[in-house]
Structures are given as structure tokens and as C-alpha cells.
Amino acid sequence: DVKVTQSSRYLVKRTGEKVFLECVQDMDHENMFWYRQDPGLGLRLIYFSYDVKMKEKGDIPEGYSVSREKKERFSLILESASTNQTSMYLCASKTGANTGELFFGEGSRLTVL
């Protein structure tokens, strides 16, 4: 059973703080993704990675960066959190083939005050 684990389910941070969201998958998947979910806006892709140390911008990368030092771990970083980054963040992974299902984590709900 594929497992994608996000380390924090709920976080509350202050404007200007640095925020790390961690994601770990246990299925040896090559591809990992960070999405942001907001009511009425669906799931929007922030960044993705197709290999260790590789990263690509998604549709809304501004204000975010990512790190993939190990195959199983993909981190989303908010260098200086802002109130408009209050959202649900979903990590996902899939195999390296150009096909296949996305497996999501439970999500991390971030509130920036």
C-alpha cells in the first residue's frame, strides 16, 4: 500500500517566518509534486521533481522553493511566509513512467497570521 506522509497536518506561523513542509513516500517513486488547494480554485501545481536534486516550476512557484536531497523526501519551503500563503498543501508522488496514478498525502493546513 503506497504511503505518502506529510509531517505536519496543521501549522500556524507568523508573517515573515520561514516554513518547511516535509513529505516522504515509501514506494521508491521517481516523481514528487507539491500542490496547493484552495476553495473554488482546485489543485494548483507549485513545484515538482523527477529525480534527486532536480526540480521544475509548476504553475504558481512564486514565493516557494523546494528541496529533494533524497529520493523519498521532497520539501516545500516558504522563505518568508505571507498571509496569502494560508492554504492546504498537498504532496503527491508517482512512478517515473509517463503514466500512472498520483498518490497524495493527507495534506498540511498552513495558517499564516
Added chain:
Amino acid sequence: GENVEQHPSTLSVQEGDSAVIKCTYSDSASNYFPWYKQELGKRPQLIIDIRSNVGEKKDQRIAVTLNKTAKHFSLHITETQPEDSAVYFCAARDEGGGADGLTFGKGTHLIIQP
């Protein structure tokens, strides 16, 4: 890039009736169209998908149809049950286009009325 439009944003049906959710896509290169279901407080999960070499696919009470010419695809749920209440997302991607992620619609909140 790809743009996926999804309608309606909210759909309320009586238990036992059918529900239909429609999506359109913009990139004619897209050839993979999955549907994800997200129950309240839970992660999105794949419920059915279709590739562009077929026009329809069924799995018990769920079916998906694809019209490549018109660039639209639909999710059909028959004999709806309370456990069908959830947010449903359609998505599209070009499977020959590299490792990038899916482009999702904005979601449909399906409410099953008892």
C-alpha cells in the same frame, strides 16, 4: 499550458438519482484524463481514468466518457449513494510530455440528498 474547466461547482442530487460532472480541456496533446474523489478531510484518490484511445470506460456505478473532437470528458455516477458525497476533480495531461504533473479542474462538490 493546459487549462481544464469543470462544471458545475456544486451539484445536489437525490439519493438513487444519477449525477454528471463535465470537464473541458484546451491542449489537444492531452491524452490521459483521470478523476479524483476527495472526501471531507481526506486525501484525493483516483477513482477512474481514461486514455484518448477509448471513448468510454465503466467501473460498476461510475463511467467516464471522452469526446476528443470537442475536447470534453464527463463523469457519470448512477444510483447515487450517501458515500458518493465528496468533491470530485477532473484532470488532464499529455503522457508523452514529460514528468510534469496533472492539470486539475476546480472541483465539483457533489451532495447526495437523502
